[in-house]
Amino acid sequence: MKLLVLDGNSIVNRAFYGIKLLTTKDGRYTNAIYGFMNILLNLLKEVQPDEVAIAFDLKAPTFRHKMYDGYKATRKGMPEELAQQMPVLKELLADLGFVMVSKEGYEADDILGTLSAAAAARGDECYLATGDRDSLQLVNDHVTVLLAATRMGRSETVVMDKAAVEEKYGVSPKQLIEVKSLMGDTSDNIPGVAGVGEKTALALIQKFGSLAGVYENIDDSAIKPGVRTKLTTHKEDAELSRKLAEIDCAIPVDTAPGTYKRGEGDAAAAAGLLAELEIHSLAPRLGLDGVTPKAAAPAPELAAVEPDVLPMIPEGRYDLAQEGEGWYAVQENAVYPLDEAALVRLLDSGATLRVFDAKPLYHLALAGGGEGESIVFDAKLAAYLLNPAASSYTVENLTAEYGIQPAFRCEAAPLAGVLAGLYDALDAKVTEVGMDRLLAEVELPLALVLADMERTGMLVDKEGLVAFGEKMKQELEGCLARIYEQVGYEFNVNSPKQLGEALFVKLGLPPRKKTKSGYSTNAETLESLRSEHPVIDDILQYRTYQKLNSTYVEGLLKVIGPDGRMHSTFNQTEARTGRLSSSEPNMQNIPIRTPLGSQLRQFFVAKPGCTLVDADYSQIELRLLAHISGDESMRQAFLTGQDIHRSTAAKIYNLPPEMITPALRSSAKAVNFGIVYGIGAFSLSRDINVSVKEADQFIKNYLATFPGVKNYMDETIAHGTEKGYVTTLFGRRRALPELASKNHNLRALGERMAMNTPIQGTAADVIKLAMVKVWRRLRAEGLAAKLILQVHDELIVEAPEAEAETVARILKEEMEGAVSYSVPLTADVGQGKTWLESH
Template sequence: MKLLVLDGNSILNRAFYGIKLLSTKSGEFTNGIYGFLTMLKKLLEETEPEGVAAAFDMRAPTFRHKQYAGYKANRKGMPEELAQQLPVLQQLLRDLGCHVVTCEGWEADDILGTLSAACEKEGHQCLIATGDRDSLQLVSGSTSVRLATTKFGQPQVTLYDEGKIMEEYGVTPRQMIDLKAIQGDASDCIPGVAGIGPKGAGELIQKYGSIQYLYDHLEELDIKPAMRKKLEASRDNAFLSYDLGTIRRDAPIDTTLAHYQKGAGDPQKAAAAMVKLELFSLLEKFGLDGIPAPQQEAEKAAGEALPVNRLPDGAAMLPRLEDEGAAYFLCQWDKEGALLEMDFCHKGELWAVQPDEAFLRAFFQNGRIGKFTHDVKPLHRLALQLQTQIENVRMDTALAGYLLNPSASGYDVPRLCAEYRVVLPELEEEALCCAAGMPGLCQSLSKAIDENGQRELLENIEIPLSFVLAQMEHIGFYVDRDSIEAYGREMERQVQELHDSIIEQVGYDFNINSPKQLGEALFEKLGLPHGKKTKTGWSTNVDVLNDLRWQAPVVEEILRYRTVSKLKSTYCDGLLKVIGPDGRIHSSFNQTETRTGRISSTEPNLQNIPVRTPIGRELRKFFAAEKGVLVDADYSQIELRVLAHVANDSAMQEDFREGRDIHTATAARVFGMPPELVTGEMRSRAKAVNFGIVYGIGAFSLSKDIGVSRKEAEDYINEYLRGFAGVDAYMKRVAEEAREQGYVETMFGRRRYLPELKSSNFNMRAFGERVARNMPIQGAAADIIKIAMIRVSKRLMQEGLQARMILQVHDELIVECPESEQEQVKKLLREEMEQAVNLAVPLVAEACAGKTWYDAKG
């Protein structure tokens, strides 16, 4: 028999601290469970054991605590976020067919030792999995240890056998106890021999074999007097440490190995628990389907009975769909984005259609057929390529899933079906399985959307926006390839000049891009002030270099070298790679990426073109109108206007209604003086406070931003909140409501769940409170720009203009149009953006035009 024995607490702790804090939207923490089960699955696949036992500590003191009062005395209590996961994990392990073993008064290590001894006695294999090296003493010809760690959220396993221990430590497994007896173990408060560390302990045991031999012959051995003195002074501690560090192999547990055979468990209970914990990726890994047993039995038969029909074109499908008035379907795409197949679930049957252009046009344009699908944006792009549009999109399950749980790791159909308990039939083709689940999934999501009050958000904002984004992707943004190439060559020249200058000032050649080598050059060769040295060397991040820029001219050049190098590689080289055959860059816009509802841009990220430095702004000169001009419109201080509205702050609303400069008006209130006496520095600090309040900034961060003491920054914030009492009341109210509800939402019903508010960790709770205060503002601003995009796109088409929107960057919209339409488009943009919603203060949009993006920004 091959028995896998898990050190439960050790692996759970490693998983908990090795993976960022994860939780369900209801606030149940899951990162420890997720990491443990991921590690378990990896171990099961690698070792294929017949039996599995997971050993856990109990809260009661063990015989070691009774033997030595200081044993593990420095251990803090288990954080609540981890403690609540422990019983859930133990039950999950039982439901997965594993055996959970505990023994009052004994440690999990002793359970490992006892089971490994039983395996050795009966000639079986014992595979120990642990996150601690203590178990290495148990390694033998029949027992191996797999040291489990979590790196970047992924499980890592290192196998230790007798050879590996000798190679790494130069001792036998049993001599690992002697090593610990001398060097001690600070994490367990095992004292060891004072003044002798791992290196000294290793040399002694390699040479003399054991502490017993060492102390029996202490006076006659060839040991330096100082070391002999240390050993003699800690004799009692050494033998105490040996006893404490020895894993016992006689714990009073069941040692009948046949009882640890991996059983069937209760797959349905395990699946239900994983669904509740939103661990959908683990459902697939463990071969579970996540459907409750009664529902599964009832629905599975129907699912298996679904016949599959294959059609070479869609001609026969269209009348069926029109008769039903609804189409539940999924699309299959190849790697290049070409449509391969459309899979429909229609009246209890599956239809796999090879769509031709005639069917696609007819299907897209048929407004009598409601379209229920998943991720409709690529289909909108296809329709645009066919010079048509999709009518009557009723449901996009990806967008609905995102609105219901914006913090989820993904929104694919199998995951959503698991989350909303929708059965998928057993079919060989996954795409057909998913298509079969679409009617049930749409129904479940629709019900949840209504329960959350998010119907208008889905149908009037997100679904219409998917067409607008597809249109922007389809059109793309024209760029001047020749100018980018020339700029790239200039950047390369600057990079080389900066490189040569830096090397000359330091005095020797080194890799400037290597933080380790750069740290050695700055802090060891040049002797500049530095922070604490880590295993990887001195820190040379941007904050460190900014603090040093006045210490030596070379630091300024290093900062510029980094900036220019990044611009060259990321933007000049990067943009050239993604220019399409039409001379335009077709970025992808994602609706389901951010937790606040903002749209993100990838491949490339055009929203991240640098604008804060002159050298970065130059890049905007290469984005141009192919024919005509670009009209660029952006909102003026939209987040502060949203804040004035949601906080119902009379002072801030008055400032905006009167058309005052909000930052000057804020400075006047904070500093208690007439607006005409506000200096530029005062306005700048008031601006930092204004935007800092929106983003939940604290006194410490504000002090760094505006270069004042923390006390001064705190005074600024307090004066601000006294001047804007409505904002102060809002900040307190929204945080309290978030704690009660577990989420915050925008004025349009967009939600963000905040399990962080339940954390026992102060920093985590503080983060949750900051998000609670700023998400309704940032999220509403994102919703408003989306509404504006939909209105602008519709009106451009309604008025028969050639102009088309090509880019959105946060609060900015860019439209490409013929010069003859320039003034009309500027007026249209201002009107539609300013009338997108009715707030208690006016929305203001400003529009400029130019041949390039740089010119159009004004």
């Protein structure tokens, strides 16, 4: 038999600290639960146990506390964010049929010791999963410790059998008790012998075998006089420490075979709890895929109405969804399967449609010559607004999350019975939190705009792009030749290990920092070495050319459609601040900061007879900061058309604007753009190449110069801390549980997000609204021009040459007039045959 025993508290701690804080939309913490279950599932896969016991500590004092008042006295209490998750985790484990075990007066370590000793006595295999090295003393021929951890959100395990322990420490597992009696344990506040560390303790036990052996040979010449004095002075502490360090392997818990066999549990309750916690990704791994929470009462069974009945349906409201490859409409407990022709007809009929994911339906409507005017509500977009941090949005997951019971069951469309209830719940909730207008006036009409942009796409100069790629390959070869010549031999420049050896061993450059695999060769390290050797410039250039060629040239060539255009997919439900993203290709990521990278824009072109009209908001986030903060100095700078960065520098340095040098303006620019991201002195010092002290003073001067900005930052953090969320000017919410964290770093992260989200999120809302207005205006004026691309604060329209001036005027009017704030929003408009020319 194979027994797996988990040290529950140890593993949940590793999970909690190894994964960033996660919460549900209503603020319940879930990261420890998610991390623990990931570790557990990985252990089950690795070990394939017959039985699983999960040991948890109790709050009551143990025999060690009674033996020594100082035992674990230095430990901080469990963070509130973790404490809230413990009972929920135990509830989930019970629902999943796992057996948990605790014993008053003892620790989880003692449960691990007792269960493993009993298993070993029977000749069974026992695996102890823990993040605590104390359990290594339990390792023997039958007992293996699996040191569990979570790193960068991923769980991993280090296997420690008898050979591994002896190789690492040079003593037997049991002798680790003797080692700890000498060196103590700061985490458990076990005193040990003051002044004796791990190295000395290991050497003494390797020589004399045990604590008793050390004291029996206290006068041995192998013990240095200073160490002998410490040992003699602190003998009582050493003997006490040995008792505290030894795990009790005979405590009164059930050790009989079969005790810890996993039971049936309650699958429906587990599925319901996971849904409540919004941890949907674990359901299939736990065998709960398709398991639904218990219904309050059996729902009636319905048959689907035949498709040919649809044309005779009277006008009214229908709830649409897709299941598998087919679409269906639901009205008052009737289910109507829809073929594509019927669906297209319905999208622009007199009916009122509530849907889940409108964009694909708008694609169909546009292809059929309509605009999907019947669509009035998108449940997926509503779910995104209510919880922008969710990893995905599906009818199944949301139904479970919101506890929706099916009104009926239909074998042909299993989800049909929950649509009305789910759509009602999401509609009501969006209205309750004040985001109904944002959904109806921005997000839903934007889905139509995006569908049209995706259908239209952007023309690519394929031949030019191929030629550019060939040029990049030649440059790469030249870089490599120069690198090999300067280093003196050929090697894999893409291998951090080989590059590190070339730079820091062969060339003898000063290393900056080491990683597990060798010397660091990241971009920051290489930048710091530029002045040390000319090869660094070639390596950085090599990386630039390689990135351009592989990611952009080769990547873009793969996604050109048969019509010669790239049809990027715009993602409306990904960014937490409300920004759009795009994929296949990611147009937001086309490099513009380097002259070489920006050249890629020359291969995005207008079709023959057309031109590209490009409009870009000027400093929209700073303008929004001026409006939202109400800072009078910043507002006046924009109202009078001043150069905001020069104006800022003049105020901070108390100099006339004409005396501001490019360097001073650059410093002010870095703070202007960094301040709303909560930039700190350390980051600013690197950005503007000054000391941390100077950067700190710069920030203080900035906030003193613009008191309205300082007040905005303080008030936004206070509001976010009180409410648990911050909002944009359009009412878009972002939950920030980090603001309530006791952990300083997490709280600081929350404060930065609180300052930034209302600015960046409002900018995203404004550009979305502008897209809708531009798209509608182009159609209203009967123009052939098409909105084809949005990148951050920039819109691009492909227009017939005869319409170019009209389109430029429309873009400027609609973007600048999208909202009316105390500071004007301005848009710079350009034209050209390529994206590079037009910007």
